[in-house]
Each structure stands twice: as C-alpha cells, then as structure tokens.
Amino acid sequence: MPKVRIELCRDGSHTLYSETRGSYYHNPNGAVEESLYIYFERPGIIEALKENKPVSVMEIGFGTGLNLLLLANLAKKLESKSQISFTSVEAYPISPEEAGLLNYREFVVYPELFDEVLEIFPSLHSGADAITLKKIGSVNAQIHRCLFDDFDPGAHHHSPFTHVLHDPFDPEKNPELWTPAVFERLRLLSGDEAMLVTYGASTKARASMAVGGWLPARAPGALGKREMTVASLSEPKLNGLKRLNEIRLRDRWNAGEFKL
Numbered sequence: 075m076p077k078v079r080i081e082l083c084r085d086g087s088h089t090l091y092s093e094t095r096g097s098y099y100h101n102p103n104g105a106v107e108e109s110l111y112i113y114f115e116r117p118g119i120i121e122a123l124k125e126n127k128p129v130s131v132m133e134i135g136f137g138t139g140l141n142l143l144l145l146a147n148l149a150k151k152l153e154s155k156s157q158i159s160f161t162s163v164e165a166y167p168i169s170p171e172e173a174g175l176l177n178y179r180e181f182v183v184y185p186e187l188f189d190e191v192l193e194i195f196p197s198l199h200s201g202a203d204a205i206t207l208k209k210i211g212s213v214n215a216q217i218h219r220c221l222f223d224d225f226d227p228g229a230h231h232h233s234p235f236t237h238v239l240h241d242p243f244d245p246e247k248n249p250e251l252w253t254p255a256v257f258e259r260l261r262l263l264s265g266d267e268a269m270l271v272t273y274g275a276s277t278k279a280r281a282s283m284a285v286g287g288w289l290p291a292r293a294p295g296a297l298g299k300r301e302m303t304v305a306s307l308s309e310p311k312l313n314g315l316k317r318l319n320e321i322r323l324r325d326r327w328n329a330g331e332f333k334l
C-alpha cells in the first residue's frame with residue numbers, strides 16, 4: 075500500500091501526497107478545479123455529455139477516485155443521456171480508510187455519489203489483479219487493480235475509448251507510464267476521434283506521445299501552470315489549439331535526444 079498523507083489544496087479540496095513517490099496526486103493549487111479543467115473541459119467530455127454522445131473514458135491512475143466522482147456528478151447535473159463507461163487502472167490503491175477521509179463530498183452536487191465511489195476501495199484490496207465493476211450514477215465503472223503493463227481490457231467488453239485521462243505521477247517519479255509503448259497501447263485501445271489529455275507539458279512527454287502515434291498540441295495549463303497537453307488521433311479535433319510538429323518530435327526521440 076502506498077504511504078500517503080492528506081493535504082489541503084488552495085481551492086479547499088483535498089489531495090494526497092505520496093511519501094513513497096515523493097509526489098502529489100493533484101496540483102496543490104486545487105485538486106477539484108484542476109481535474110475539472112484538464113480532464114473534463116479540455117477534452118470535450120462536458121460537451122459530449124451535453125450532446126448525449128457516448129463517452130468511454132480510460133484513466134491512468136485511479137488514485138482517490140476523484141475523476142470517476144466528477145464524471146458521475148457532471149452526467150447527473152447535466153441530465154445527460156450519454157452511454158458512459160469509465161475504465162481505470164490502479165496498481166497501488168489507497169486504503170478505504172484514507173479514501174473515506176477525503177472531503178470531495180463537499181465539492182459535488184450529489185454527495186451520495188462519493189459514498190458510492192468509496193464502496194470501490196475495499197474491493198481493490200481483495201485478491202490480486204481484481205477487476206471491480208460498479209455503476210456510479212449513470213456511469214459503468216470498471217477499475218482494474220493491476221499495473222498498466224498487465225491491463226487487459228479484453229477481459230470485459232469495452233467500446234474504443236473516446237477520452238483518455240493520462241494522470242500518472244510526473245515523468246521523473248513515474249517514468250514507466252510516460253513511454254511511447256504506453257501511448258501506443260492507449261492509441262490502439264482508442265477510437266479514431268479520441269482525445270488524450272494530461273497535465274504534462276514537457277517536450278519529452280510530447281515526443282513520447284508522438285512516437286506512440288498521437289498528434290500532440292499545447293493548451294493553456296490549469297491554476298498557474300503555463301501549459302498542458304491535448305493530443306488526438308484526429309487533426310480536426312485539435313482545431314483551435316496550437317499543434318506541435320509530431321514528425322520533428324518523433325525524429326528527436328528517435329535520435330536519442332530524450333532519455334526516460
């Protein structure tokens with residue numbers, strides 16, 4: 075189990091600090107605010123929910139379960155008729171007791187959804203490589219308790235992912251989740267118009283995405299951060315964003331300019 079302590083962010087919401095990784099789970103300026111902006115507003119999930127389009131989310135790093143809670147809360151608030159699935163992978167789940175101390179109930183319109191998310195944590199601790207299936211509001215959630223390398227979505231039916239929330243620790247602390255192989259795997263699991271979003275904005279991370287077959291673009295960052303990255307498999311989906319030169323990024327990666 076990871077050694078974590080609860081910290082208060084500037085927006086009043088909690089985050090965790092991992093003593094094991096020496097890293098925060100969220101931007102200490104605002105866990106809830108940052109997550110809403112980076113993972114829901116930027117990739118167009120809010121828009122898709124409003125338009126009742128299917129939303130099939132893949133998240134890397136379930137952590138506190140905040141993104142699942144925010145998705146279920148948004149869907150309910152918007153009275154969305156979307157078909158919604160949420161798949162996440164977590165190798166080192168926090169304990170049910172730690173999850174129960176988080177103050178996310180105060181940040182959603184439907185606090186009962188947080189209680190439903192909390193019910194997931196005990197099952198993440200029962201047995202190796204377990205998959206927890208649970209309906210949270212209108213969201214069909216499946217949480218895979220395993221390393222991303224061992225993640226096997228085939229075990230349960232899923233439609234190609236429409237939105238990838240890439241939310242590991244930063245590349246220095248969690249390099250195994252920023253490799254071209256990870257981004258390539260995510261691409262192969264995603265639909266043609268998929269959007270991938272991450273708070274990461276380093277050239278190295280973007281080059282890794284480009285080698286994995288994504289088209290990366292810059293977007294303004296959340297809460298005092300200059301930039302974040304939005305990537306897609308479809309050029310039109312990146313309209314209005316500042317595209318990066320994926321060919322040049324790939325060449326630089328292949329020339330050995332970036333080390334993981």
Ligand SMILES: C[S@@+](CC[C@H](N)C(=O)[O-])C[C@H]1O[C@@H](n2cnc3c(N)ncnc32)[C@H](O)[C@@H]1O
Nearest residue numbers: 099135136137138140164165166221222242243
């Ligand atoms: C930044 S935190 C995720 C924050 C989370 N999305 C939230 O809102 O609370 C990164 C998460 O990735 C998990 N993780 C790190 N390496 C992993 C790996 N190789 N496979 C699966 N999960 C991993 C960590 O245990 C941690 O929970």
